Amino acid sequence: MKIKAGIIGSAGYTGGELLRILIYHPNVDIVFANSNSNANKMISDVHTDLLGDTNLKFSNQIHTQIDVLFLCVGHGDALKLKESNPEIFEHKTLKIIDLSQDFRNEKHGFIYGLPELKKTAILASNRIANPGCFATAIQLSLLPLAQKKLLKNDIHIHATTGSTGAGQSLSATSHFSWRNNNLSSYKEFEHQHLNEINQNLTYLQPDFNKDINFVPMRGAFTRGILASIYTHSDASLTQSIELFEAYYQNHPFTHISSKNIDLKQVINTNKCILHLQKKGDNLLITSIIDNLLKGASGQAVQNMNILFGLDEKTGLLLKSIGF
Helix, strand or coil: CEEEEECCCCCCCHHHHHHHHHHCCEEEEEEECCCHHHHEEEEEHHCCCHHHCCCCCEEEECCCCCCCCEECCCCCCCHHHHHCCHHHHHCCCCCEEECCCCCCCCCCCECCCHHHHHHHHHHHHCCECCCCCHCCCCCCHHHHHHCEEEEEEECCEEECCHHHCCCCCCCCCHHHHHHCCEEEEEECCCCCCHHHHHHHHHHCCCCCCCEEEEEEEEEEEEECEEEEEEECCCCCCCHHHHHHHHHCCCCCCCEEEEEEEHHHHHCCCCCCEEEEEEEEEEEEEEEEEECCCCCCHHHHHHHHHCCCCCCCCCCCCCCCCCC
């Protein structure tokens, strides 16, 4: 089976990662890679590491003669696309995977695409809202507790992301001269990913009503997220580890480590690795992911594999050769 795929917004970071994966995916043919600003340019002229891997050119065309459409567009732009091209979203057999935040509230017929939470619903849907990167790292740290209704106290989170989390457009805080040898917090206690985190914790634990105290950090590195999460827990460390291992036993990309973890373990992979510690009455969970893969494009391909009845790991076992 060959899946015909189209990508809108293929010149950015997530679009580039998606191209790197799909070019070598055994079940995918890329039909078009849309980028209005780069139309008719060779893909390898923009994503220069793909020189020799593809002869595809960027296109300014969009059509529905494909099986799956990936939306690698900015937040708000997917909704604009739905308004300007309703025929795409009304197409009954076309599967759409949106990497923006526009449909994560599960309106417009989209299912929240965190496979470790909603694999059955994903399999039955044609519209998938890919999770946010911070939200993925944080939720994977908390889902086993929420499933067992064990989130009874406030949750405290510090999470640091690489510069690619800000997207390709330049800003004062993404320049190398500012970011290098530097560290800062932003959107303290009000990051937009809190909405989807709350939405899904209460999906598993409807009575959860505690505060999630989230301080995001900008790190002086390119890619990856390290999140440290702690909350009061009556369970022992052994009980907690057993709970997490049971929850993730059928999820091939999320792993529990008995050793302390570091970010390089997951860079250029679709993995999430979790490490649990018990400090007094607090359960501390450290979570690491690559923000561009498990936090974006890798997870989108994982969702595509589920949608088309493929093994989740198909095309995702080799490390990306991005940056």
